[in-house]
Amino acid sequence: MRYTKLRKENFHEFLRVLERYGKVYAPHRISEKFYDFREMRDPNDVVTEYPRTVMPPKKFFFEPLSELFKVGLRDFSYSTPEEDIQPFVIFGVHAYDIKGLMILDSVYMEPGLEEKQYAVRRQKALIVGISDMPDQYNFSNVRNADWVDEGFDLFLHPIEEGWLIRVGSPTGHKIIDDNSQLFHGTTLKDIDDFKEHEKRRQLSFPMCMSLSDVRYVLEVNWNNPIWEEEAKRCLGCGNCTMTCPTCRCYEVWDEPDVELSSASRFRRWDSCQFHDHGLVAGGENFREHKVDRFRHRYNCKNSYVKALHCDFCVGCGRCTAFCPAGISYMGIITHLMEAKVHED
Amino acid sequence: MSKRIVRVDHLARVEGRGGITVEIEQDQVKLAQFNLTEGPRLFEAFLRGRPYHEAVAIFPRICSICSAAHRLTAIEATEKAFGIEPTATVNMVRELLYFGDQIESHALHVFLLALPDFLGYPDALQMVDKFGVEVTKGLMLKKTGNEIMRLLGSREIHQENALVGGFGKLPSKEDLNYLRGLLVESLPYAELAVQLCASLNIPPHTHQPITHLAVKPRGGRYTVYGDYIHSSEGDEFPVEDYRSHIVEFVVPHSYAKQSLFKGKPYMVGALSRLKLNGHLLTGKAKEHFEQLKGTIDFDNALYNNLAQAIELVYFVEESIRIIDALMNHEPWGDSLAPVQPRAGRGVSITEAPRGLLVYNVAYDEQGKLVDADVITPTAMNQAIIERDIKLMAEGMKHLPDDELKFHLELVPRAYDPCISCSVHLVRK
Amino acid sequence: MERRKLKVGIWALTGCYGCQLNFVNLEDDLLKIVQNVDLEVFYMATRANNEETNFDVSFIEGSVTTPEDEEEAKKARERSKYVVALGNCAVNGGVQGFNSTQDFETNIRTVYGDDAHFHLPFGLSKPLDSVIKVDFYLYGCPPEKKDYIYFLTTLLLGTWPEDWTIPVCAECRLKGNPCVIIERGEPCVGPITVAGCEARCPSHNVACIGCRGPLKVVDNSDAMALTFKGKELPTDRILDRMRLFSAYKDLSKVEEALRNV
Amino acid sequence: MKTDNYTDLYKLNKAHVVRVFDLTDKEKLFVFRFDDKDLASTWTYKPGQFVQIAVPGVGESTISITSSATRKGFFELCIRKVGRVTSVIHKLRPGDVVGIRGPYGNGFPMEAMEGKDLLLIASGLGMAPLRGVFLYALDNRWLYGRIALINTARYSSELLFREELDAMLDMTTAENLLIMQTVTREPEYPGLKGRATEYIDQTGVDPKNCAVIVCGPPRMYMDVFRKVLQLGFSPDHLYMTLERRMKCGVGKCGHCVAGTATNMVYMCKDGPVFTYYDIMSTPGLI
Ligand SMILES: Cc1cc2nc3c(=O)[nH]c(=O)nc-3n(C[C@H](O)[C@H](O)[C@H](O)COP(=O)(O)OP(=O)(O)OC[C@H]3O[C@@H](n4cnc5c(N)ncnc54)[C@H](O)[C@@H]3O)c2cc1C
Ligand code: SF4
Ligand code: SF4
Numbered sequence A: 001m002r003y004t005k006l007r008k009e010n011f012h013e014f015l016r017v018l019e020r021y022g023k024v025y026a027p028h029r030i031s032e033k034f035y036d037f038r039e040m041r042d043p044n045d046v047v048t049e050y051p052r053t054v055m056p057p058k059k060f061f062f063e064p065l066s067e068l069f070k071v072g073l074r075d076f077s078y079s080t081p082e083e084d085i086q087p088f089v090i091f092g093v094h095a096y097d098i099k100g101l102m103i104l105d106s107v108y109m110e111p112g113l114e115e116k117q118y119a120v121r122r123q124k125a126l127i128v129g130i131s132d133m134p135d136q137y138n139f140s141n142v143r144n145a146d147w148v149d150e151g152f153d154l155f156l157h158p159i160e161e162g163w164l165i166r167v168g169s170p171t172g173h174k175i176i177d178d179n180s181q182l183f184h185g186t187t188l189k190d191i192d193d194f195k196e197h198e199k200r201r202q203l204s205f206p207m208c209m210s211l212s213d214v215r216y217v218l219e220v221n222w223n224n225p226i227w228e229e230e231a232k233r234c235l236g237c238g239n240c241t242m243t244c245p246t247c248r249c250y251e252v253w254d255e256p257d258v259e260l261s262s263a264s265r266f267r268r269w270d271s272c273q274f275h276d277h278g279l280v281a282g283g284e285n286f287r288e289h290k291v292d293r294f295r296h297r298y299n300c301k302n303s304y305v306k307a308l309h310c311d312f313c314v315g316c317g318r319c320t321a322f323c324p325a326g327i328s329y330m331g332i333i334t335h336l337m338e339a340k341v342h343e344d
Numbered sequence B: 001m002s003k004r005i006v007r008v009d010h011l012a013r014v015e016g017r018g019g020i021t022v023e024i025e026q027d028q029v030k031l032a033q034f035n036l037t038e039g040p041r042l043f044e045a046f047l048r049g050r051p052y053h054e055a056v057a058i059f060p061r062i063c064s065i066c067s068a069a070h071r072l073t074a075i076e077a078t079e080k081a082f083g084i085e086p087t088a089t090v091n092m093v094r095e096l097l098y099f100g101d102q103i104e105s106h107a108l109h110v111f112l113l114a115l116p117d118f119l120g121y122p123d124a125l126q127m128v129d130k131f132g133v134e135v136t137k138g139l140m141l142k143k144t145g146n147e148i149m150r151l152l153g154s155r156e157i158h159q160e161n162a163l164v165g166g167f168g169k170l171p172s173k174e175d176l177n178y179l180r181g182l183l184v185e186s187l188p189y190a191e192l193a194v195q196l197c198a199s200l201n202i203p204p205h206t207h208q209p210i211t212h213l214a215v216k217p218r219g220g221r222y223t224v225y226g227d228y229i230h231s232s233e234g235d236e237f238p239v240e241d242y243r244s245h246i247v248e249f250v251v252p253h254s255y256a257k258q259s260l261f262k263g264k265p266y267m268v269g270a271l272s273r274l275k276l277n278g279h280l281l282t283g284k285a286k287e288h289f290e291q292l293k294g295t296i297d298f299d300n301a302l303y304n305n306l307a308q309a310i311e312l313v314y315f316v317e318e319s320i321r322i323i324d325a326l327m328n329h330e331p332w333g334d335s336l337a338p339v340q341p342r343a344g345r346g347v348s349i350t351e352a353p354r355g356l357l358v359y360n361v362a363y364d365e366q367g368k369l370v371d372a373d374v375i376t377p378t379a380m381n382q383a384i385i386e387r388d389i390k391l392m393a394e395g396m397k398h399l400p401d402d403e404l405k406f407h408l409e410l411v412p413r414a415y416d417p418c419i420s421c422s423v424h425l426v427r428k
Numbered sequence C: 001m002e003r004r005k006l007k008v009g010i011w012a013l014t015g016c017y018g019c020q021l022n023f024v025n026l027e028d029d030l031l032k033i034v035q036n037v038d039l040e041v042f043y044m045a046t047r048a049n050n051e052e053t054n055f056d057v058s059f060i061e062g063s064v065t066t067p068e069d070e071e072e073a074k075k076a077r078e079r080s081k082y083v084v085a086l087g088n089c090a091v092n093g094g095v096q097g098f099n100s101t102q103d104f105e106t107n108i109r110t111v112y113g114d115d116a117h118f119h120l121p122f123g124l125s126k127p128l129d130s131v132i133k134v135d136f137y138l139y140g141c142p143p144e145k146k147d148y149i150y151f152l153t154t155l156l157l158g159t160w161p162e163d164w165t166i167p168v169c170a171e172c173r174l175k176g177n178p179c180v181i182i183e184r185g186e187p188c189v190g191p192i193t194v195a196g197c198e199a200r201c202p203s204h205n206v207a208c209i210g211c212r213g214p215l216k217v218v219d220n221s222d223a224m225a226l227t228f229k230g231k232e233l234p235t236d237r238i239l240d241r242m243r244l245f246s247a248y249k250d251l252s253k254v255e256e257a258l259r260n261v
Numbered sequence D: 001m002k003t004d005n006y007t008d009l010y011k012l013n014k015a016h017v018v019r020v021f022d023l024t025d026k027e028k029l030f031v032f033r034f035d036d037k038d039l040a041s042t043w044t045y046k047p048g049q050f051v052q053i054a055v056p057g058v059g060e061s062t063i064s065i066t067s068s069a070t071r072k073g074f075f076e077l078c079i080r081k082v083g084r085v086t087s088v089i090h091k092l093r094p095g096d097v098v099g100i101r102g103p104y105g106n107g108f109p110m111e112a113m114e115g116k117d118l119l120l121i122a123s124g125l126g127m128a129p130l131r132g133v134f135l136y137a138l139d140n141r142w143l144y145g146r147i148a149l150i151n152t153a154r155y156s157s158e159l160l161f162r163e164e165l166d167a168m169l170d171m172t173t174a175e176n177l178l179i180m181q182t183v184t185r186e187p188e189y190p191g192l193k194g195r196a197t198e199y200i201d202q203t204g205v206d207p208k209n210c211a212v213i214v215c216g217p218p219r220m221y222m223d224v225f226r227k228v229l230q231l232g233f234s235p236d237h238l239y240m241t242l243e244r245r246m247k248c249g250v251g252k253c254g255h256c257v258a259g260t261a262t263n264m265v266y267m268c269k270d271g272p273v274f275t276y277y278d279i280m281s282t283p284g285l286i
């Protein structure tokens, strides 16, 4: 891997340079405690240290609400929203979110079943990662998502002089080469800084345990009373799934225009926590009760991504941090890991 | 000769449910009633015990057309009770929001509710074939008002963004620019309203001296806020004293409380504002007013439509000026002032589209509503509407029922009544 | 498939007329939709009302508060294929339904004083479906403009609208807002309120007051109450908050949950 | 950047109604043909696969293909009127246009069943996918042994394709076929009465070398399994179809996901055809 250095004083210039590769979206502070990726207007507003954004970067590829296509009601003409999606840059993505995108890719770009809407956006995006300092909700380490070797163009790690950059793609190389005035060779001191930082980072993760058998733990605990207890507190509001970087359920519906000349199919993110998610014609519901839906999420998130040999959950901690009811996802899993199946 | 009873059961093209009953005996109009049959909702009572922020959110549900007026008046009264001074930015945005309500309401009334009467149509949609331009421009003007309310207040009806202390969120500069564009585009439509209303043939039968009441505008500008009420008879009193001048009582023959000023029916609304504050108009509105002043009969409420049209021009122009001022007024500061509830009472009277709107609210130290008195313009106008219905009946009694009904309907509609709005409303 | 114009009635019981006004607020779209729709009854907008017809669909605004309201609702029902409860008053009884939780006589005296001697057959505001069968619900105080178009165009295409079954929170996330419960501990009822407003209030940093009414398919108000309790909101405030737009809702589940904490 | 290397998964192919047959009060059989000639002649599918059929402005439904691709140029869907979309489809007349995506789903492994007897058990709407299997097997008659079909419904008026199957009765001996139609809730019915399970031992198929396919409401599946296993059928060739709400049909929308952490399946992509072993290892599937 190629390493290079970006000095502090060149940081804003670097952000400006990125704008040449497309519109830049970067983490911004959007309220007292929340952060989110927003279009960059002023490099001064970009934050480089943040626990997690409320919306995962999936929103750029699998949009929260979009029009899939439009059909003429008289001539049946079929059209999709203009395919002139311009290249864009997502700056400041944490490792677990990059991993999350790779997991989404495995579904939305499954060989032979690639979704064009997703794939096109994915192709146009440049990803600049940034190293995070974990807070109490972050357990990406136990999900093997605290570090990525691919899935980015550039990846920034803080060092004393500024940033040590890992280069992860041909585009990444080009950015470095085309703007060589901004970058410097790394010194041994830089490497030590980098290692030091990573060590400190590793020590900050609140959790250290193996989750390799979590799937079985969940299954054998199917009837554990904790499901009922915790589901009682659950608001069924869908925040956990909406903010999850790897949740990908969607709902579609058709809407005619006011003149009945054409109709559009729209889609929006859906959630398995909503009552109608498991509903089929005739009113039968495969997950009728809240506890069914509640437990399903834990099972689904901990199921296996065959293509990547990992779990769907990357341990970003969003579902806990953004639960208005304060339900702790890892708390429940830890509880189950230790719980006895046979209550005596 | 037997008794002739003429009844309009369901008055159309007004907000809320009401009717008219006229009894003519021996060629004498014996009875003229404006019946309000909306169900009672008792806002002032059921909101007791609610925290202030919920109270100011629910009060506007009294009335949809003037929901912004209700909300902003309730807010001002509450802020007076708590001793909160909103920032200059907030005051400007509030006034703009209020003007949005005025524009929407007046455009709706002039083009869609009142005009069809004078042009001989049952409604505005059926006018589209022959008066397509007027209808679409009217709708455009109305939309401008609505867009102001949507972008500043969160939506066209019931603006949840307006709060005690300020706003949840201030509009963006893009929003303001967009609104400015709409307003500039709408100005000619407002002038078209003046032209149309000035050319209408207004029946003279309801001419009879009218006592007008209006807010004395704050800061010497033609605006909706003020601290004093003044009358066409030269009275002036602080808003807090409204109780000793405006007397409300339950009349046995009506479903609603009526109110009198100095023992007489009185009028509030656009015509009253022009009469009392017209000299403060500026710009094009001033020109139109100067030009038409001579033709306006301030003692005939049917001229209210023309007054609304002139106000439309003013509110559109003034909104542009407020936006320009906002753009140059930086920094805007916080959108929301900290609110520290305390026990107290506050009274605010503002100029809603239909006239004086009174909010008198009292809170306990936790900020829970303990007492409220709300008087709406339609409640105030009710007595004079009945007087004028009688006058119209007198003047038109020779007509067959159908035509008489048509003329009777003109009267309440000229006042632009907001029946669901008449808070103190009850069944007999 | 051939299409014919829909015969539509817009009726009003006791309310603020906002639902009807928002129909007029369609403005440009209003002129387009009336190409396919005959407005047979719409007192707020026209003098030409034809109550004696068979309606494809009747939108009924307002709560059932007076005997006349009930009569009117029944009249509309008899003559209509579909009846739509238009807006929160019709769907849930409206904010005025709050009278039902208090002593009505006292409330009357509060507003009118003792000099008023009137007789009240019944004055409590009830939801429309407590007196007639309702086929569809248009939520909101007032309903969103796009709801009217969606509703009418789906009927024109020979089908019917899909119901809203997700909470405001979902749209709050789609909008990318921060959450006011988490951040400020304010009693936002977004989690239990029918979506469709694009989370208007949280998008303006204001807690949702539930104007679209409680979700019908699923009731998580007990969990909501526990969350509010956790934010130190007293029990009576929690109950009042949930009743703001739906005083008729049975909150025994909530009361029980709160008793058990 | 090139973006045309991806096909649009959601693109609707225009097809029109060729004929409509009333089957029962609730079900109609629609014959469709693609407007695009090339597509009409090349489009192919496996028994047990399904399409997404769309009425623009109204919505989309998941429907099994009830015809067999051995006959080209058209395809048939048997559709029950249940809701928003299917109600509008029921109003369609010849010439009317719909949008079709597909075929989707794994379909039945017809190759793996070659050389075996086939026992086909349909209940209610389950006859729709099963008819595709039946027609396919008939058109490839030499590949399979004895073919027994048991079609059940609650009432005779609900028996799908009843007349069509009746008309085949005279060829059953020559073709080594068995067709049984039974009803469960109509005592006056002159034909067979009772559940399918009561007739399995009369079908004359060889339990040792027979593939069993069951289509119907999931709650009948366990009963059928118990019965056939008891009769000595091999569990290696027990198949069934399952149903979930589907919004995409291509393993994206997540509505049809079911199972537990060790085994999460998409009904549309990993199904709708499942085996007995799938059911045993994936709790929550039925
Ligand atoms: C693999 C498969 C094969 C099927 N084969 C047939 C068949 O051959 N014939 C037949 O009549 N029906 C079949 N169904 C059921 C059929 O899909 C539903 O009855 C139909 O989608 C209901 O649509 P609707 O809009 O009329 O009903 P509504 O109840 O109004 O449904 C609303 C929406 O829910 C969705 N939906 C509801 N139920 C289902 C469901 N079970 N599956 C998928 N989406 C659903 C639809 O997208 C629909 O737009 C099949 C379902 C599956 C999953
Ligand atoms: S399940 Fe929770 S912790 Fe895991 S990836 Fe999703 S949001 Fe993050
Ligand atoms: S602010 Fe309200 S609506 Fe938004 S996520 Fe939080 S609880 Fe839900």
Ligand code: SF4
Binding pocket: B160, C141, C168, C193, C194, C197, C198, C199, C200, C201, C202, C207, C208, C209, C210, C211, C212, C213
């Ligand atoms: S956020 Fe809540 S109160 Fe605001 S519009 Fe939506 S439902 Fe109504």
